Amino acid sequence: MVRRHLLLALGALVVVVLVLETTSQFRNAQFAAMAYYAIAAAGLTILTGLNGQLSLGHGALMAVGAYSTALMLQSREGTLPLLVILALATVITVVVGALVGVAAARLHGPYLAGATLALAVAIPGIPLYFSEWLGGEQGLNVRMPEIPVWLADAAYFVTGQELTQIRYLAYLGWLGVIVVFVLLANLSRSRVGRNWQAVRDDEVAAELAGINLGRARVQAFVVSAGCAGLAGGLLALSARLAAPSGFTLTLSLLLLSAVVLGGLGSLVGALVGAALLTFLPQVVTGAGTDLGLTDVQAAQLAPLIYGLVTVLVVLLAPAGLAGGLRKLIHWRRSS
Amino acid sequence: MAETFEMSGVSVNFGGLVALSDVSLSVAAGQVLGVIGPNGAGKTTLFNVACGFVRPDTGTLTWRGEELRKLRPHQLAGLGIARSLQELGLFDRMTVLDNVLVGADRHATTGFWPALLGLPRRAKDERALRDRAMAALEEFDIADVAARYPASLPYPVRKRVALARALVGEPDLLLLDEPASGLSSAEMAEIGELVRGLTDRMSVMLVEHHMDLVMSVCDDIVVLDFGKVIARGAPAEIQADPAVQAAYLGEDVVTGADSR
Ligand SMILES: Nc1ncnc2c1ncn2[C@@H]1O[C@H](COP(=O)(O)OP(=O)(O)OP(=O)(O)O)[C@@H](O)[C@H]1O
Ligand SMILES: [Mg+2]
Numbered sequence: 001m002v003r004r005h006l007l008l009a010l011g012a013l014v015v016v017v018l019v020l021e022t023t024s025q026f027r028n029a030q031f032a033a034m035a036y037y038a039i040a041a042a043g044l045t046i047l048t049g050l051n052g053q054l055s056l057g058h059g060a061l062m063a064v065g066a067y068s069t070a071l072m073l074q075s076r077e078g079t080l081p082l083l084v085i086l087a088l089a090t091v092i093t094v095v096v097g098a099l100v101g102v103a104a105a106r107l108h109g110p111y112l113a114g115a116t117l118a119l120a121v122a123i124p125g126i127p128l129y130f131s132e133w134l135g136g137e138q139g140l141n142v143r144m145p146e147i148p149v150w151l152a153d154a155a156y157f158v159t160g161q162e163l164t165q166i167r168y169l170a171y172l173g174w175l176g177v178i179v180v181f182v183l184l185a186n187l188s189r190s191r192v193g194r195n196w197q198a199v200r201d202d203e204v205a206a207e208l209a210g211i212n213l214g215r216a217r218v219q220a221f222v223v224s225a226g227c228a229g230l231a232g233g234l235l236a237l238s239a240r241l242a243a244p245s246g247f248t249l250t251l252s253l254l255l256l257s258a259v260v261l262g263g264l265g266s267l268v269g270a271l272v273g274a275a276l277l278t279f280l281p282q283v284v285t286g287a288g289t290d291l292g293l294t295d296v297q298a299a300q301l302a303p304l305i306y307g308l309v310t311v312l313v314v315l316l317a318p319a320g321l322a323g324g325l326r327k328l329i330h331w332r333r334s335s
Numbered sequence: 336m337a338e339t340f341e342m343s344g345v346s347v348n349f350g351g352l353v354a355l356s357d358v359s360l361s362v363a364a365g366q367v368l369g370v371i372g373p374n375g376a377g378k379t380t381l382f383n384v385a386c387g388f389v390r391p392d393t394g395t396l397t398w399r400g401e402e403l404r405k406l407r408p409h410q411l412a413g414l415g416i417a418r419s420l421q422e423l424g425l426f427d428r429m430t431v432l433d434n435v436l437v438g439a440d441r442h443a444t445t446g447f448w449p450a451l452l453g454l455p456r457r458a459k460d461e462r463a464l465r466d467r468a469m470a471a472l473e474e475f476d477i478a479d480v481a482a483r484y485p486a487s488l489p490y491p492v493r494k495r496v497a498l499a500r501a502l503v504g505e506p507d508l509l510l511l512d513e514p515a516s517g518l519s520s521a522e523m524a525e526i527g528e529l530v531r532g533l534t535d536r537m538s539v540m541l542v543e544h545h546m547d548l549v550m551s552v553c554d555d556i557v558v559l560d561f562g563k564v565i566a567r568g569a570p571a572e573i574q575a576d577p578a579v580q581a582a583y584l585g586e587d588v589v590t591g592a593d594s595r
Binding site for chain 1: 386388407408409410411412413417418420424425426427428429433436437438440441443445447450451452453457458460461464500504
């Protein structure tokens with residue numbers, strides 16, 4: 001099983017290199033965005049799908065990762081290596097997630113949603129309060145560090161093209177996707193993931209089987225918070241900015257809808273959802289202007305279509321797009 | 336004896352309602368203790384106390400000679416105590432095999448980090464658990480439904496899954512809450528045989544409404560009525576006890592004997 005995950009990861013790496021090397025800067029930037037959406041959605045789909053916890057606070061947890069990253073990149077004279085910074089941002093978010101998780105472990109269903117909603121509302125307020133330090137409404141600018149010379153040289157040697165900042169970021173993001181997906185796949189196929197599911201399905205029976213409910217819930221929350229933190233860090237690098245307006249409740253809701261669209265608990269589904277989040281607005285806007293709408297009208301079309309797609313998926317394919325596709329394949333095969 | 340479970344002086348009040356009042360009992364190694372009584376007598380509450388779901392107002396629990404203070408339900412499996420639920424409590428969105436694997440989790444030797452990183456030793460651990468779970472499925476004759484989901488199975492099969500899940504952890508004490516409800520008489524006889532077959536490995540505490548099963552399977556019986564122990568003894572003594580007959584008067588007693 002684990003070997004299969006590693007093989008898949010290797011295959012994914014090849015695909016990532018091929019795609020990023022043959023697409024434009026603009027597409028590279030979109031893929032970078034898809035990467036951080038995918039990481040956040042993967043963490044959320046594990047939490048909600050496997051463990052049955054609903055979080056409206058994942059956008060806020062992304063903010064923690066984003067601000068941590070931004071702060072570590074403020075100093076003008078030399079910073080830590082980027083990978084280390086992202087790892088630290090993840091760890092910081094894990095700690096915040098653990099605190100929230102411990103507080104939330106006693107809560108269920110709507111109460112948990114309420115508590116994480118409070119998080120979603122409160123965290124974007126913190127930069128306003130500590131505006132000296134966290135940049136207030138404007139947020140913190142993020143200076144993307146230079147690409148290490150050895151890496152730029154190595155990339156040129158292998159691909160024959162200059163490694164641009166944007167492509168570098170996209171690589172970083174997709175490296176993150178691959179690592180996170182392998183780890184989460186390992187977890188969900190292990191006794192840890194199994195116990196999380198048991199807690200989701202029947203608390204009493206899970207407890208009698210020796211599972212500490214609170215501990216299992218906090219564990220799942222912390223893992224998914226780590227994903228949100230890494231995603232937030234990557235978002236800050238992509239946007240060159242960590243500002244409160246980027247981490248409103250809307251972001252949490254978008255993530256949740258991506259997870260539902262893709263299929264709860266499915267990592268492939270998280271990828272599908274992330275792709276929709278990234279590419280659907282542009283496709284819809286393009287189609288809108290083709291139909292003779294003004295730019296503004298066309299831009300307003302995107303959330304509408306997105307909502308419509310979500311409703312349709314929930315109605316027609318309750319297991320999400322990934323689940324629906326799997327069913328279709330089965331059906332084609334058996335008929 | 337070492338493997339003895341004891342409750343002494345246990346009382347539980349729910350608001351004003353006395354659910355258990357000064358109940359004492361003990362189960363010795365390899366013994367089947369029946370707990371019977373009319374509806375609402377406090378049998379399930381007694382199990383809930385034994386499992387740590389309900390903290391008694393007074394009284395103590397002792398297991399293997401040590402008092403269980405502040406018992407929490409999730410500690411039970413580690414103590415070698417398993418319980419089957421009256422309403423089964425199967426994990427509906429997990430396969431039968433996964434259900435039983437959760438029950439076997441007590442024997443797992445690797446934790447979170449090996450699972451996250453996919454280390455080889457967790458694969459070995461997982462294989463061992465899987466073998467254990469498959470063996471339990473074979474024992475209950477349900478290996479062929481290992482990949483199915485519980486909701487798609489008939490009730491008697493689901494019951495076996497619940498039993499396999501409780502037994503795969505190899506407990507030393509098994510608490511069975513109405514294992515025969517909803518079963519045909521042939522299936523009930525099977526359950527009886529199964530329970531008797533467990534006594535070389537563990538003690539059993541059995542709550543059951545079907546008197547023939549209780550009488551044929553139990554070594555000892557405790558009768559509860561309105562939370563009080565009104566009789567205890569061997570099946571024959573219980574059947575002859577006038578207090579027990581009085582308590583059951585007007586109740587729908589499921590028995591082949593002339594209980595009225
Ligand atoms: N959590 C609770 N809160 C309040 N009252 C309770 C609670 N649990 C049980 N009771 C009451 O305690 C009494 C004993 O209930 P219990 O479920 O233990 O009976 P039982 O012997 O298992 O009955 P049955 O044969 O119907 O399963 C009943 O009067 C019941 O209404
Ligand atoms: Mg009961």
